[in-house]
Amino acid sequence: LRLGRAFRQKLNLEMAATPAMLDFALRLQPAEVCLVPENRAEVTTEGGLNAAEQIQALRPIVEKLNQAKILTSLFLDPDPHQIEAAASLQAPVVELHTGRFADATTAHRPAAFAKLQVAAEQAHRHRIQVNAGHGLRLSNLSDLLSLPHLHTLNIGHSLVSHAVVVGLEKSVRDFISAIQKK
DSSP: OHHHHHOOSOOEEEEOSOHHHHHHHHHHOOSEEEEOOOOTTOSSOSSOOOTTTSHHHHHHHHHHHHHTTOEEEEEEOSOHHHHHHHHHTTOSEEEEEOHHHHHOOTTTHHHHHHHHHHHHHHHHHTTOEEEEESSOOHHHHHHHTTOTTEEEEEOOHHHHHHHHHHOHHHHHHHHHHHHHTO
């Protein structure tokens, strides 16, 4: 909790939708929370949260985070049923899982992008902020930047991996440069 108080920048807590994590988030009071699926066997998330199937379990968690004025996001696959669930839950933000897009071959990337585009348009119609992330690298970033209504990109692993080679400052500058080129 000391980290939360000492942090001078916007803190975005990615967390499982569990009572223990909700309690932690309410005590920490981060600027943002992103609810993600939890699977102990995964090193990283392999897909989005299934909000459509977990709507009853998610509702009180999203409500409490909203009441605490913590900007709440759901990490979702770009699927119409998931976006409708986010709207039903009154989630102010969705983070679209870009893993399938990021990993797609050149031939399959347009279809993966089309799914993201449909989801972004649908979320926007519900007045839900559109964020995106997972698997984004310098090599696939420019293609994603034309996604409509895109507010925030969450890039982690690739930025840090690149920093191991070129240093953190240059890595951040490289990603900013790639984003600003669009």
